[in-house]
Amino acid sequence: MGLHIKKIVVNGATSQYDRRLAALDAEYVKVDGRSSSELLDFAVKFGSLINFYNLRNEVDGDWTPFFTTDPIVLLASRNATYLAEIDSEFAGLEKLTLETQSFDRKFEFLRAVFDLILRITRELDLSLRFLDLCEQGQTMRLLRQAIITEIEEGLGRQLRDLKAYDLGAGLSDALGRRIGLDYEGLSPVWQADNVGPNGSIYRGSLSSRKIAHALPNLKSILSAYLYSLSNLKALAQTNLSSTMDTGDHKPQIALYIAFVTLFQTAQNTINTFSSRYSRFYYRDILRESFRAAIPDSVFLSFTLADQENFLSTTVSRNTLFLAGTDSEGREILYGSDKDLIVTRALLTTLRTLRVLHGKLLLQDPDSPLVVSRVFSSEIVVPDASTMQSAWATFGETRVGKTEAEVTETATLGFAWPRNISG
Numbered sequence: 001m002g003l004h005i006k007k008i009v010v011n012g013a014t015s016q017y018d019r020r021l022a023a024l025d026a027e028y029v030k031v032d033g034r035s036s037s038e039l040l041d042f043a044v045k046f047g048s049l050i051n052f053y054n055l056r057n058e059v060d061g062d063w064t065p066f067f068t069t070d071p072i073v074l075l076a077s078r079n080a081t082y083l084a085e086i087d088s089e090f091a092g093l094e095k096l097t098l099e100t101q102s103f104d105r106k107f108e109f110l111r112a113v114f115d116l117i118l119r120i121t122r123e124l125d126l127s128l129r130f131l132d133l134c135e136q137g138q139t140m141r142l143l144r145q146a147i148i149t150e151i152e153e154g155l156g157r158q159l160r161d162l163k164a165y166d167l168g169a170g171l172s173d174a175l176g177r178r179i180g181l182d183y184e185g186l187s188p189v190w191q192a193d194n195v196g197p198n199g200s201i202y203r204g205s206l207s208s209r210k211i212a213h214a215l216p217n218l219k220s221i222l223s224a225y226l227y228s229l230s231n232l233k234a235l236a237q238t239n240l241s242s243t244m245d246t247g248d249h250k251p252q253i254a255l256y257i258a259f260v261t262l263f264q265t266a267q268n269t270i271n272t273f274s275s276r277y278s279r280f281y282y283r284d285i286l287r288e289s290f291r292a293a294i295p296d297s298v299f300l301s302f303t304l305a306d307q308e309n310f311l312s313t314t315v316s317r318n319t320l321f322l323a324g325t326d327s328e329g330r331e332i333l334y335g336s337d338k339d340l341i342v343t344r345a346l347l348t349t350l351r352t353l354r355v356l357h358g359k360l361l362l363q364d365p366d367s368p369l370v371v372s373r374v375f376s377s378e379i380v381v382p383d384a385s386t387m388q389s390a391w392a393t394f395g396e397t398r399v400g401k402t403e404a405e406v407t408e409t410a411t412l413g414f415a416w417p418r419n420i421s422g
Contacts, residue, residue, distance in 0.1 A: 026275035032267050037240065039260045040076035043067045068130040070253040071140050072243050077127065078236035080145070083226050090116060094215055103207050107175065110211050110343055113218050114166060114179045118226050120157055124151070125186050137248075140241045144312050145234050151189050151230040159186075160195050165214065168199030175202055175210060178312040279406045298323070302342040350379040353410055354395030376410035377400065 022028055034042070049062035052062040067073045088111065097109040124147060125146035131144040170178035183192050201217040202210035249257065249376050282288045300321065302309055317339050323332040377395040396407040 014199060016386060026278040027271070030271045031273050032270055034267070035080070036260055036264065037076040037079040037236075039263065040073055041080040043256060044073060044077055054360070056346055064111045064129070065133065066252060068127075069133050069138060070250045071143075072240070072249060072257070073253060074130060074143065075139070075236040075240050078232050079408055081229055081233055083233070086116070086120070086229075087222070087226060090219070094219070097215060098212055099121070101208075106208060106211055107177070110214070111179050113215070114162065114181055117162055117222055117225060118159075118181050118183070120229070121155070121186070123192070124155070124192070128187055128189070130308055139243050142239070143235060145233075148189055150231065154224050155228055156190050156192070158224045159183075159190055159192050161198070162218075162221055163192055163195045164198035165201055165217065167195070167197035169202060170262055170368055171197055171199040171202075173202075174199035223246055243369070296334075300334075300336075302340065304342060304344055312341055315340040315342060347381050350381060351393075352395035354392075354407075356397060356399060374410040375407050377405050377407040378405070379405050 044064055044067050050063045051059045052063050052066075064306055068077075087101070091118065092115045093109055097106055097113065100109060128144065128147050131140055131147070150404050166179040166181055166183075168409045169175040186192055202208045203212040203213045244257070302315060304313065315336055317336055319336045320333045321336070323330055323334055354375045354377065355371055356373045357369045359367040360370045361367040375395055375397065377392070379391055391402065391404040395403075396405065398407070399409060400407055
């Protein structure tokens with residue numbers, strides 16, 4: 001929300017700004033909220049759906065390599081990865097797996113969980129293969145080495161565990177059938193060829209319990225993938241801008257970057273729809289108007305100069321005080337809203353009375369509340385102002401002494417003048 005980013009927050013209590021819902025902002029929902037990275041990555045995803053025909057009019061793959069031979073597209077693909085969506089998809093599949101009663105349906109959802117992780121694996125492996133086809137500039141070498149490092153230091157082992165659990169599901173004491181995914185065609189760096197079955201995650205007397213017991217292990221594998229993806233995304237974000245500004249893009253990519261840049265003009269225009277609709281509804285239909293601007297306010301304390309011999313002075317209303325400059329170099333001025341008399345009077349001691357209540361009869365739940373104890377606390381202000389520790393604003397609840405405060409049992413009673421009867 002950022003409405004009070006420059007305000008001084010003196011406590012963590014709920015404020016007026018905290019009660020404002022972000023969804024009330026006119027620009028909370030965008031008609032097209034895709035970033036430039038997502039638009040660049042869109043070409044790769046869309047190109048994978050279109051057949052490429054060679055000179056013999058034969059289908060020869062798709063149009064993905066047409067885009068992925070340029071560093072900027074590969075970086076954009078990494079940057080466009082939304083980890084929260086992956087985690088949410090896993091959580092949805094996990095919930096369906098646990099709630100479904102039919103074993104066949106439960107098994108299909110479990111297979112979808114395996115497939116989600118394998119799909120991420122293949123996307124990373126495809127990026128690695130495309131990097132081998134790119135001209136090896138510094139950024140591409142850095143990204144390629146980062147992917148290889150993530151695979152060698154963790155993801156490779158996680159994939160081998162996934163494949164072992166896939167094969168292990170077919171063991172007689174597990175689920176009796178393999179998950180049945182295809183792990184062929186992955187790069188050698190994954191070392192996923194010679195993997196044996198492992199059915200240790202399928203525990204329980206019933207097949208449904210075995211599947212439920214396997215899910216936390218798959219969640220652990222996904223967490224490792226998400227951690228690696230976050231590292232690669234951070235690397236892509238760091239190098240995306242500098243790579244975009246280079247002048248050595250492939251011709252087709254340079255043309256597509258130009259299209260994306262121009263498209264963002266239309267994107268920005270259509271994204272004003274929500275604010276324009278809101279303004280039309282509230283201003284033109286309901287005839288509402290904004291309140292007048294509320295100026296900022298500050299609290300100032302004044303002390304008479306020690307070297308002067310004044311006993312008091314007056315700060316007149318509308319006296320201006322300089323508070324620095326704004327982002328454009330203009331002076332920020334605050335004016336006093338009333339006359340103020342400044343004297344040498346000082347606050348030296350704070351005293352509080354803390355009244356504690358309790359039941360008159362402890363064992364009776366309906367007993368009325370009465371005053372049980374009264375404590376008197378004293379804070380010496382000049383000493384307390386130099387201390388780091390705080391003190392209880394409304395007094396302590398027990399007798400004692402702290403760095404700033406002395407608390408005793410209060411002495412209460414009546415005072416009678418000596419000659420009251422006259």
